[in-house]
Amino acid sequence: MSSEERMYKCPKCGKEFSKEEMEILPGVKCPYCGWRIVVKLRPPVVKTVKAI
Numbered sequence: 001m002s003s004e005e006r007m008y009k010c011p012k013c014g015k016e017f018s019k020e021e022m023e024i025l026p027g028v029k030c031p032y033c034g035w036r037i038v039v040k041l042r043p044p045v046v047k048t049v050k051a052i
């Protein structure tokens with residue numbers, strides 16, 4: 001089973017995609033519009049947040 005399935009989001013076009021989709025193209029970029037800044041979304045399982 002795949003352990004970590006993190007989702008990413010492109011701030012430019014607003015599309016969400018997985019790491020696998022992003023790796024279709026070389027480097028870190030949006031597979032839809034080619035924007036080179038992608039935002040990591042939180043994994044669905046939320047753990048306890050550490051207090052600083």
Ligand SMILES: [Zn+2]
Nearest residue numbers: 010013030033
């Ligand atoms: Zn995009």
